Amino acid sequence: MKRIVTVQDISCVGKCSLTVALPVISACGVETAVIPTAVLSAHTAFPQFTFRDLTDEIAPIMESWKAQNIGFDAIYTGYLGSERQIALMERFFSEFRPKDGLIFVDPVMADNGRMYTGFTPEFADRMARLCAVADIIIPNLSEACFMLHRPFLSGGYSEDDIKAVLKELTELGAKTAVLTGVSFTPGEIGVAAYDSRTKAYFTYFTEKIPQSFHGTGDVFSSACLGALMRGLTLPNALKAAANFTVAAIKETVKNPEHNWYGVDFEAALPVLLRELEANR
């Protein structure tokens, strides 16, 4: 069984970061170790939340694992709370870089053209440097624009614009860039990806559900990494993750009393498992 480690916060309520990554990647049949970067009572879109920073735990955890020769097939970073945590991840990557494995960075910091509470342009610049040492980076359009110092592309952009953003993202240093939240046609949303080594460009679109929810980026990234670890090609992993994410949103909106804060991905896990089987 493949073993990955994911580094992100645990928001006790809210269905994002670790409370998504653990169940989704485990459901893919992949062992999922964690480094929690912070404990929040709820994610930062809640009007009120507690926040306990765990940065001081990261180096001791790394040293203890090193001493016991614990290694991973992939490292997946999500929400990181500070520039210091990013610096620790650079050290983590250099000491634990998996042989033939994958460093997968989701530069979580923004959506819909706005940074989440607590993030700054300096953080975006620092995150861009972490992206430089990743194999795959998976920002949404807002995060990509912040890291590239581009005005936010909120619509009305062309496929050439998206190709230019992807190329610039790989020029940061990452081998492959995946952009989420891309839409060229009303009613459709999806993903575009570019592999700088093979020059392969790939897109995949699903129907766009009008509501938007927190945590869908984490659902998408976790499913994509789980699928890659199960041996799917990147295009098939992206397709599986997109179909799973749209199924999770549909499960959520089916219930008129649905939560506002996250998606019912739990009910869509069978869709993900079928995608893994079908694309093996």
Ligand code: PXL
């Ligand atoms: O889903 C991204 C995310 C992760 N972790 C925390 C967040 C958010 C988005 O707001 O607040 C704590």
